[in-house]
Amino acid sequence: MLRFIFTRLSLVIPTFFGMTLLAFFLIRLVPGDPIETLAGERGIDAVRHATLLKEYGLDQPILTQYGIYISKVLHGDLGKSIITQEKVMTEFLALFPATIELALCAMVFALLIGIPAGILAAVKRNSFLDHGVMGVSLAGYSMPIFWWGLLLILLFSVKLDLTPVSGRISVQYFIEPTTGFLLIDSAMSDQKGAFISSLSHLILPTVVLGTNPLAVIARMTRSAMLEVLGEDYVRTARAKGLSQLRVVSVHALRNAMIPVVTVIGLQIGVLFTGAILTETIFSWPGVGKWLIEAISRRDYPVLQGGMLLLGVIVMSVNLLVDITYGIINPRIRHTP
Amino acid sequence: MSALHSTAVIQNQAKVEKPIKEFWRYFRANRGAVFGLCIVLFVVAVAVFAPWLAPYPPNLTDNTVFLSPPAWQAGGSSAHWLGTDAIGRDLLSRLIFGARLSLVIGLAVVVISVILGTVLGLLAGYVRGIFEIAVMRMMDIILTLPSLLLAIVIVAILGPGLMNAMLAVAIVVLPHYVRITRAAVITETSRDYVTAARMTGASHWRLMVSEILPNCMAPLIVQASLGISTAILDAAALGFLGLGAQPPSPEWGTMLADAREFVLRAWWVVTFPGLAILVTVLAFNLLGDGLRDAFDPKLKR
Secondary structure: OHHHHHHHHHHHHHHHHHHHHHHHHHHHOOOOOHHHHHHHHHOOOHHHHHHHHHHOOOOOOHHHHHHHHHHHHHOOOOOEOOOOOOEHHHHHHHHHHHHHHHHHHHHHHHHHHHHHHHHHHHHOOOOHHHHHHHHHHHHHHHOOHHHHHHHHHHHHHHHOOOOOOOOOOOOOOOOOOOOOOHHHHHHHOOOOOHHHHHHHHHHHHHHHHHHHHHHHHHHHHHHHHHHHHOOHHHHHHHHOOOOHHHHHHHHHHHHHHHHHHHHHHHHHHHHHHHHHHHHHHHOOOOHHHHHHHHHHOOOHHHHHHHHHHHHHHHHHHHHHHHHHHHHHOHHHHOOO | OHHHHHHHHHHHHHHOOOHHHHHHHHHHHOHHHHHHHHHHHHHHHHHHOHHHHOOOOOOOOOOOOOOOOOOOOOOOOOOOOOOEOOOOOEHHHHHHHHHHHHHHHHHHHHHHHHHHHHHHHHHHHHHOHHHHHHHHHHHHHHHHOOHHHHHHHHHHHHOOOHHHHHHHHHHHHHHHHHHHHHHHHHHHHOOHHHHHHHHOOOOHHHHHHHHHHHHHHHHHHHHHHHHHHHHHHHHHHHHHOOOOOOOOOOOHHHHHHHHHHHOOOOHHHHHHHHHHHHHHHHHHHHHHHHHHHHHOOOOOO
16 A cells, blocks of 8 residues: 555656646746846836846756756745735635635535436436436536626526625625635624625535536446446345345445546546636636736736646645545555 | 358348448437537538628627617617627627637647647657656646646737637647557557568558557547537637637637626627537537447447
8 A cells, every 4th residue: 555655656746846847937938038027018227137137046047947946846935926026825825715615615516416416317327317417417518617607697696686796705794714714704703694695605606616527427427327237236236125225325326436536536627727717707716816817917926836836736636536546446556 | 040040141241331331320320429410510511601691790890789689689680680799790790700710729729639649649659668758747747737727827928819729728638639649559559460560571650650540540539529629618718718819809708708798788798609609519529429439349239
């Protein structure tokens, strides 16, 4: 087991360095030199340009620059935002809980609906229900979620006036962040209606962000269930006279969940991709919106740091999923 | 007994079909796939005949009708079936011309990534060694980063625009093609026919291009057809974020970005471009699923 973990870890390290290389050199591709970019349209005189070049270490050879960069990254220093002069790491950590809260809710939503729908479709194979679930799932998989968000706003916020259009909570409430998860913070606060307000702000973004994973999970659960339902041990369970419910929920489901767990792990990258769009539509103050704003402000350190941080997070989650999978399923451990 | 035997032989002979015919038989049996194919053909026809189908040029503004609703709604007129946008352009005409852009984007992205992916995957699978490790590590890194994020960063650096957006999406989806090609090449290289060709003195080039490559095509075709839908979706997302095709281009995602501020007043400018994206992407997904099933011998039966 330890050896398995070490092999996985040894694969992660080159990926990490590759990512820092990518982040480092992508930013170097920006036309014009970084100091001029920093100065923006105001321009900069030659003397100041030279001092700044020296100050930022940009007069060094490129490999030395990369060396300096990597040592800073390893110390958690991702540079400062050009606009706010705040550390990229600080800004990221302040906004990340909002994204995590949204992503977790979306995942729970996708699991709560996707898994039962997939099971039902498999059990009632080729029925009207099965075709319905698969059709909806295909639509969810093909859905441009930025449009889906606008449609839901059109229907629920504009026509029916049920949910708010944007933000995390009504402006009348001020919640001191303790956990960073507004749903928990507002529930713990003594302000009446704060929890309901944050919940109602969360509903539409959750549905929008959860749509793609929901479709994938429903499809995956269905096909995993179909495979398992044909196995001998399921037939044995049936032959013993167990009820359909028990056969499906105990004997089949447990085994069908193994591939589904992997898919869930892989959805984390999809969630971050979706979060960028969802947060933009709903003005959700998370890292996705922050990154998009960084682009329009040409705030390259934020872009570089944000990309690296999200990459590292996805990589770590993938590693965790891999290891968990190895623990659940010993067969994986022994194949290189 | 002998009569029975001979009918069996005849049946066996009848079963040997030309591959393309057999493929079509399996494909045709899949109703969803045929439906997808029909929609795809329809979108292609709309794109090809856009100048004749569209009632107006896509960028013609008419300052007498701003945000006019669709024909069937109160206040709508039959001059503009699906209504007009904020500066009086005919929505239907823009959608029709937008079909051209979406198809071109989908095809261009897939062509770029298939060519690059095949070359890299073929070399990685054939040459092996340090080159393979370097290429595959690079692909792992691209796969690890959230796809849209990487595309956004690339476009942010190269500058917004349709060409750069297509390039960015092509880079982001590249790992899938490289992985598929490499896996297929490794399997095929160990087959007897390759060894036989090598024994007869075939050059590396010949082995790679005319022996191995043709036998790796099926999974690539499937991935390419599914890849068109991803490409259209991602490029539309970039357009929506203001990083793809730039206004006044009638790209569907860009049209949605323009329409966002009118979501409270004019449902049609928001609804139709998105519907066009959904239907097109859905059709390519159905088609891709059908192709995969028809190509995959494990599912035949």
